[in-house]
Amino acid sequence: MSAARPGADWRKQWRALPQRWRQLLLVLAASVLLAVLAALLFHNALGRWLWPDPRYDALRQRAELALQAGRLSAADGSGARELFEAALALQPDQLEAREGLERVAQAAMARADAQIRAGHTAQAQASLQLAQTLQAPLARINALQARLSEIPTRADSIELLLQRAQSALMQGHLDDGPDAALALYQQVLLRQPRNQRALDGREDALDALTQPAAKVLAGGDLAQIAALLQRVEAADPGHPVLPALHAGLTQAQTRRNQQLQRMLHHQQWEAAVQLCQPLSAVPGVPLPELCATGLDDALLHAANVAIAASRFDQARRLLELAEQAGVATDRRQQVQRSLQAASRIQPQRPQVVTMQGRAKVAKLLTQAQHAQARGHWLTPPGESAWDRLREARALAPNDPRVQHALQEMQLAAHTCHTTAMRDNNLGRARECLDAWRQLAPNEPALLSAQRRLAERWLAVGDERLRAGDVRGARTALERAQQVDADVPGSEALTHRLQRIGSALK
Template sequence: MRPALRTRWQMLPRTARTLVLAAVGALLLFAALVMLRDPLGRWLWPDPRYDALRQRAEQALRAGRLSAVDGSGARELFEAALALQPDQMEARDGLDRVAQAALARADARLQAGDLPGAQAALQLARELQAPKPRVDALQAKLDARQTRDDLDALYARARQAQMQGRLDDDAQAALPLYQQMLQRAPRSQRALEGREDALQDLLRPAPEALARGDLAQAADLIRRAERFDPGFPALPALHAGLARAVEQRLRQARARLARHQPEAAARLCDGLRPVLPAPLPEPCGQALGDALLHAAKSDAGAGRTAQARHLLELAAAAGVPEDRLQALRQRLHPGPIVAPASSAPLTAHARAHLHRLLQQAERAQARGHWLTPPGESAWDRLRAARALAPQDPDVLAAADAMRDAARNCQSAGLRDNNLARARACLDVWRLLAPNDPGLLPAQRRLAERWLAVGDERLRGGDVAGAREALQRAREVDASVPGIAALAQRLQRVQQDLH
């Protein structure tokens, strides 16, 4: 206080100073009462609704009704009371007690085997911010119990399927169910033992199939077993037995060809198609095709038209290119060539192998493996399927789909300037539809693109690159305009370099 004001204050009579101080104090008290009227009011005169809600909440808690969707649970009632008077500790304490009761209920339900009830109670405790260590410990116990119960259920279903003889038919068969168990518990002894028993049951017919020469069934059983355990102890011996049987079959086919019995050799080789990847090893490849084509020509010359036609179809199934068959087809089928008659119905094993080949062809095509690697490309897989069932609707549809995809792939390769891919797709397109009118323009465009690449590389001084591009253009279309001019320019540059 400044000296002048202090002097004037001291000059006032004591009574006046007392009255001034009392007035200031009254004003401050009034201001405080105005500012704190709501908290003080709730403290001095609690809302009757608060007490009613809290009492109902206590009753619900004692009755074990911890939470209810209609709002009559202890949690909802305590929360409603707390919303009315947030500074009242009784409601907060009530919610803490609800959380503790939820933890106790979760533990009790878990001990009783009521896993859904335990999970619901634990979720309530978590939402009410119960102590995290206790919540996590109970959750771990609950998860372990749930896993154990799930494994028990899977094992029971797997055992039942195994006793019914359903080993690998679908996802509910024994082996897939054991596989699910092992994915969740890799060291489960009962799952390992169950899988071993089921694999033994699955492979039990394999030795007998090998003994009677049913290589397709034996190979199919081996493949099915390897899906679930490639290291199963019985597989090496079965693989060895299958390899011996295949080699014996190849020797028999070779002997039939040596005795000029190509039809008998073809029957032997047909039995190997579901067993070995395409193309089949010799003598079931070119040697068989050549022998069948030669025999067909001989029969055609001798007037045995029906036999010649039969051998011609066997040659086509053996992989003889269509251009080698075309002339003889014209002799045997004067006028328009009709599609060959459908072959005999496929066995179940052959049908399964056919579907696998088509799936493999589709996957190889999706990866861009049109012509390579040999034996595993989309074309090789489709060719094997066509050899197995040339008139099968699925095979015909797959061939049409691959032809369209190859045509689109060739266009995309040109658009993206990926000439190697465009060439591979063009080759597949040509194999599937050699008379397609769109082939000539497509190969002309590809050859022109290679010429442009060669010209660019030659201008840049890359003689080796230009020479390679010229060779690629010749391979695609040797008559493309401009190929001679580029060859002459390249020759002059090479002469100048020397």
């Protein structure tokens, strides 16, 4: 009985301990046991990690020296690649050797890039092969391989390129394609940036290219100056002749603008279009200010004046000139509709107004006033204030009552538009603006009112887009473009809506 007593005492003491202490002691015992087992099982790996093989350090240091010296790979094993691989074989757990191989791959790609630029195809291919073997990023290897494949297979030597460039220079082919002198000299300089023959030849080609500059500037031809400036800038953005060409271009623009202003003042419409049209057909030629905007407004204004005076043939000719000048289609269509409406009314206009006709005019004017009071400026068709007034004008164009009603309605439409804009009632403002345009198509203030309304719609579109209302923003943009297709800011809002639409798909 006494022999079993010590064990029983131990168990009794164990049970007397608090449960939290017993759990803690069990966890400590298990941890010690696991540590002992791990040391027994992995003592070799731990030893390598804590005490690296001296041969590993020696190989890695030799590999670093080889990489610094540019010996990326060598058949005798003295290259950086082979030394890093040998070190990695001794200590697979060490990261330095793996990182060293990655740096060898990067150096191989950098070397391939330089060799491609120099035109050394065979050496570049070998460098790319080394980078690929070391598992360099595939995207970059493919990009370098694509550039390597672009080098001509006929292996144009530097000497051959120089000969071809000299021949092109002698024949006057300076910058008119890939076989021109400047392009060929540029190929040589990409491979050998300090090649003196290429540098001298390029300078000769630039001298020949800029030789006509003085004559072109003296002639003052806007298109010729712009074309020469583009050629010189493309060949050498820092050429000393460029400031003179830029100054000459500005002066030529000013002279053209003044010439165009005189033509518009004397209503020489065809001459003005002939002055601007060739310039707009040449890409990169900056148009005089009046060619860009003033000519459009002047042609449409003249067409509206011709329509109001019943000179319909002249109005049609002006619209043809506007089309040649590149006036926006929607702007031309507005005038075209006015022309068609006036043309339909004109044949019905009687020469003598009878008593019955005067009574009819009075009735139409009363109906126009009632429609205007109801806000029916342009709708419904046939019963609107504009339609009733137009019928009265067709019956008695010279009747003082008709002229007075026309002026009163024009003033009312303008007031209606101003009030609607003040109240931010943009739909009403658009309706009143359309009525104003029908009543006074030649009113100078129309264009600025149209632009302000379109800008207000754009502001609404921007506000709705910021609030997350994409549909409302798109509707506001459409309304702005309907009022003024060229309003600044519509393109930016369009791009923002397109990006949001793409993101939501």
